[in-house]
Amino acid sequence: SQQGEEDPQALSIQEGENATMNCSYKTSINNLQWYRQNSGRGLVHLILIRSNEREKHSGRLRVTLDTSKKSSSLLITASRAADTASYFCATPRKAGSARQLTFGSGTQLTVLP
Amino acid sequence: NAGVTQTPKFQVLKTGQSMTLQCAQDMNHEYMSWYRQDPGMGLRLIHYSVGAGITDQGEVPNGYNVSRSTTEDFPLRLLSAAPSQTSVYFCASSYVEQGIAANVLTFGAGSRLTVL
Numbered sequence A: 001s002q003q004g005e006e007d008p009q010a011l012s013i014q015e016g017e018n019a020t021m022n023c024s025y026k027t028s029i030n031n032l033q034w035y036r037q038n039s040g041r042g043l044v045h046l047i048l049i050r051s052n053e054r055e056k057h058s059g060r061l062r063v064t065l066d067t068s069k070k071s072s073s074l075l076i077t078a079s080r081a082a083d084t085a086s087y088f089c090a091t092p093r094k095a096g097s098a099r100q101l102t103f104g105s106g107t108q109l110t111v112l113p
Numbered sequence B: 001n002a003g004v005t006q007t008p009k010f011q012v013l014k015t016g017q018s019m020t021l022q023c024a025q026d027m028n029h030e031y032m033s034w035y036r037q038d039p040g041m042g043l044r045l046i047h048y049s050v051g052a053g054i055t056d057q058g059e060v061p062n063g064y065n066v067s068r069s070t071t072e073d074f075p076l077r078l079l080s081a082a083p084s085q086t087s088v089y090f091c092a093s094s095y096v097e098q099g100i101a102a103n104v105l106t107f108g109a110g111s112r113l114t115v116l
Helices: none
Strands: A005-007 A010-014 A019-024 A031-037 A043-050 A055-058 A061-066 A071-076 A085-092 A101-103 A107-112 B004-007 B010-013 B019-025 B031-038 B042-051 B054-057 B064-066 B076-078 B087-094 B111-115
Touching: A005 A085, A010 A019, A019 A085, A019 A107, A031 A061, A031 A071, A043 A055, A043 A061, A043 A071, A071 A085, A101 B042, B004 B087, B010 B019, B019 B031, B019 B087, B042 B064
Parallel strands: A010 A107, B010 B111
Antiparallel strands: A005 A019, A019 A071, A031 A043, A031 A085, A055 A061, A061 A071, A085 A101, A085 A107, B004 B019, B019 B076, B031 B042, B031 B087, B042 B054, B064 B076, B087 B111
């Protein structure tokens, strides 16, 4: 089973709207990362949040982390058609294995023009 | 700035054939890894390495071998391909943070493998 799981599996919004994706994980973490994958391409790192941080911003991205609930959210504000992609969170596969990052099945975001 | 280079991009094999997926990075990253991506399964870690001469198994290592003779290269070998190994394979690398954790991963563009 996957350590990190994103939800929803798919999300369709209009350009200009905000998109929120969630990630739940099972074990303790030092950090959590979010990645984006455009169709047919490799994953690209978006943002890393450490376990002692609750919120982090990067441009139109806002990530929150709640270690008590073992969950994180990724908010994309003022979405654009170019944001259409799959989004993944990455966490250690199991406790103590920070060298083994695992990814969930992702959230497929479609931004309609 | 080549980053992580994977070859080939596409490959079709017959059951039982062997092949090697190549991965090279030019960022002097200590950590390298191989993932496979299947529909609905996310990315699953096959093998990883934290430096030349050091490799370890990930979540789904069976049917795959790796070696790390140099910092730059991390080939993935399929000794006897099976249809279940049809997938998209990604190589990724990063610095090792404080000697412990894989950090921000840089991914290659992927290699799509079909086993008939």
